[in-house]
Amino acid sequence: MKWSKTHLFTLKEAPSDAEIPSHKLMIRGGFIKKLAPGLYTYGNMGLRAIRKFESIIRDELEKVDSVEILMPMVHPKELWMETNRWNEMGAGLLKFKNRNNHEFCLGATHEEAVVDYVRHELKSWRDFPKNIYQIQTKYRDEIRPRFGLMRGREFSMKDAYSFDVDQTSALVAYDKMYKAYENIFNRLGLQFRIVQADAGNIGGSQTHEFQMLADAGEDSLLVSDKTSFAANIEVCPAIDSVPYQSKDTELKAVEKFSTPGQKTIADLEKFTSVPANELVKTLFFSANDGLDARDTALKAFAILLRGSDEVNPIKVKNLLKMTNPPQLLTDEEVKTISGANPGSCGPVGLKIPIYADNGIKNLKNYIVGANENDYHIKNVNHDRDYKLTEFADLRMAREGDKCPESDGRLKSYRGIEVGHVFYLGQKYAQKMNGNFLDKNGRAQFYEMGCYGIGVTRTVQACIEQSHDQDGIIWPKAIAPFHVHICLLDPKDANLSAYVEKIDQSLSEKRYDVFVDDRDERPGFKFKDADLLGFPVRVVVGKKGFEANEIEVVNRKTKEVHKVSPDQVVATIEKVLAIL
Numbered sequence: 001m002k003w004s005k006t007h008l009f010t011l012k013e014a015p016s017d018a019e020i021p022s023h024k025l026m027i028r029g030g031f032i033k034k035l036a037p038g039l040y041t042y043g044n045m046g047l048r049a050i051r052k053f054e055s056i057i058r059d060e061l062e063k064v065d066s067v068e069i070l071m072p073m074v075h076p077k078e079l080w081m082e083t084n085r086w087n088e089m090g091a092g093l094l095k096f097k098n099r100n101n102h103e104f105c106l107g108a109t110h111e112e113a114v115v116d117y118v119r120h121e122l123k124s125w126r127d128f129p130k131n132i133y134q135i136q137t138k139y140r141d142e143i144r145p146r147f148g149l150m151r152g153r154e155f156s157m158k159d160a161y162s163f164d165v166d167q168t169s170a171l172v173a174y175d176k177m178y179k180a181y182e183n184i185f186n187r188l189g190l191q192f193r194i195v196q197a198d199a200g201n202i203g204g205s206q207t208h209e210f211q212m213l214a215d216a217g218e219d220s221l222l223v224s225d226k227t228s229f230a231a232n233i234e235v236c237p238a239i240d241s242v243p244y245q246s247k248d249t250e251l252k253a254v255e256k257f258s259t260p261g262q263k264t265i266a267d268l269e270k271f272t273s274v275p276a277n278e279l280v281k282t283l284f285f286s287a288n289d290g291l292d293a294r295d296t297a298l299k300a301f302a303i304l305l306r307g308s309d310e311v312n313p314i315k316v317k318n319l320l321k322m323t324n325p326p327q328l329l330t331d332e333e334v335k336t337i338s339g340a341n342p343g344s345c346g347p348v349g350l351k352i353p354i355y356a357d358n359g360i361k362n363l364k365n366y367i368v369g370a371n372e373n374d375y376h377i378k379n380v381n382h383d384r385d386y387k388l389t390e391f392a393d394l395r396m397a398r399e400g401d402k403c404p405e406s407d408g409r410l411k412s413y414r415g416i417e418v419g420h421v422f423y424l425g426q427k428y429a430q431k432m433n434g435n436f437l438d439k440n441g442r443a444q445f446y447e448m449g450c451y452g453i454g455v456t457r458t459v460q461a462c463i464e465q466s467h468d469q470d471g472i473i474w475p476k477a478i479a480p481f482h483v484h485i486c487l488l489d490p491k492d493a494n495l496s497a498y499v500e501k502i503d504q505s506l507s508e509k510r511y512d513v514f515v516d517d518r519d520e521r522p523g524f525k526f527k528d529a530d531l532l533g534f535p536v537r538v539v540v541g542k543k544g545f546e547a548n549e550i551e552v553v554n555r556k557t558k559e560v561h562k563v564s565p566d567q568v569v570a571t572i573e574k575v576l577a578i579l
């Protein structure tokens with residue numbers, strides 16, 4: 001392809017709303033262009049990378065007998081009411097009415113649609129197993145779309161669904177997809193981690209995320225330095241590396257004391273000289289689940305944590321079997337429940353359920369808020385001074401915590417969630433009457449799994465992990481073009497004919513060639529070549545051609561090979577072979 005024939009305009013500077021490198025580079029290279037927040041046009045170069053990644057996915061899914069279909073993007077409300085996700089997904093679903101006043105949403109995920117697709121046909125145990133996928137545009141009304149294709153409102157997802165007669169075979173299907181995903185991401189040649197994850201509101205018990213490692217990733221991962229254990233921080237068990245033991249053996253008498261203006265744990269630590277890990281903080285949450293929670297009468301619960309710890313809302317959600325992570329109460333609501341401002345609250349005298357993080361277990365004679373402004377109480381002890389509903393692991397794990405599987409330690413990484421596999425069990429089959437007759441003629445619900453890959457997010461994640469100060473370094477597997485020829489004297493017929501020839505012989509070998517035939521200065525062309533980041537750059541100019549020295553440059557290492565015109569194709573092939 002020639003630059004003069006395509007629609008490509010590069011930018012020197014990224015717009016100010018592009019915050020992370022991959023977003024900046026995609027915009028500057030014309031790979032994507034914003035239409036509105038979270039909505040992007042994929043330019044031809046961006047689309048070529050997306051299509052290449054799609055073909056890797058198709059190739060690997062075919063190997064595990066997954067069959068491609070394409071479902072509608074617009075779904076009727078009735079379908080989503082069958083599982084109640086019309087309500088559970090809340091404002092994340094973009095809902096609208098047609099001219100007949102029928103309600104619809106844009107597909108955010110397709111469990112309902114795919115069960116509807118198969119439920120009238122999968123009727124006998126002989127019809128199983130089945131595995132179906134599509135690559136399609138999804139719409140999620142993200143509150144804050146950001147980072148370009150990383151968190152779009154409209155984005156492309158590969159979603160696959162497996163159907164099996166029982167749990168054993170459903171888990172076999174899960175393993176097969178897990179391995180197919182490993183192959184897919186391995187083919188990108190970049191660094192990723194597979195981590196234990198939260199099932200979100202898709203439901204299900206076993207679930208892993210595929211995370212591309214990158215500093216700008218939104219997810220926190222904790223990885224064992226001893227075993228293969230790796231988890232998203234959302235679900236990572238938090239175990240102190242050195243178990244805490246109180247110095248006190250006796251329980252002392254409680255004592256209220258004045259703490260004027262001491263609002264935060266840091267304030268209190270200074271004021272009392274007691275370290276934060278021996279102070280107890282009390283957080284108040286709404287027990288009203290779902291997004292309409294605020295419309296009903298306030299129900300609340302409290303969470304106790306050591307002052308040095310952070311609460312993990314996903315753990316709280318899972319402990320209390322809530323649909324969504326709980327919301328913190330406002331200061332006003334806290335006052336109604338406890339009688340004091342948040343900085344002076346504690347568990348003593350509360351009439352709501354109190355859950356405590358395991359880290360509190362071994363504390364003795366600790367300090368809590370007195371539920372009276374500017375007062376705290378010391379020498380407080382659970383069981384004696386207040387009743388706990390339950391101890392549980394409720395804190396965020398952190399680097400240095402103990403590995404849950406060994407005596408190793410956890411190390412922290414940032415990741416971009418590019419894929420997610422879920423074992424769903426019978427959740428959707430039960431709600432949507434997905435049943436079949438087993439070998440004994442008995443009606444059974446089938447078992448499902450669902451498997452997503454963020455196609456557009458992965459393409460950008462590759463750039464986030466693979467770039468330098470000059471631009472993108474595309475992994476060969478999804479590079480829009482393999483070879484970028486900078487034709488320095490495009491008006492020279494001889495040179496153009498030569499470039500035509502290399503283009504042809506490379507194309508015959510199935511390499512994609514891009515020719516910069518613009519009438520621009522060499523330096524300008526080289527900058528653009530670095531920005532676009534195709535694996536090999538070739539510089540064809542009159543001077544080099546006559547001197548029998550044509551430059552073949554490896555984009556990643558910047559290594560330059562100077563070869564005679566008849567050696568160019570072979571050299572390009574050599575450079576590409578080692579990538």
Ligand code: ATP
Nearest residue numbers: 149150151152155157417418419420452453454457
């Ligand atoms: P996230 O936690 O990032 O919001 P999710 O867990 O809700 O994602 P899934 O339902 O697991 O997403 O969707 C499957 C895949 O689709 C994700 O692993 C991710 O790669 C991709 N994806 C999800 N939301 C977006 C989005 N807003 N923009 C781009 N890709 C997305």
Ligand code: MG
Nearest residue numbers: 200209417420
């Ligand atoms: Mg997910």
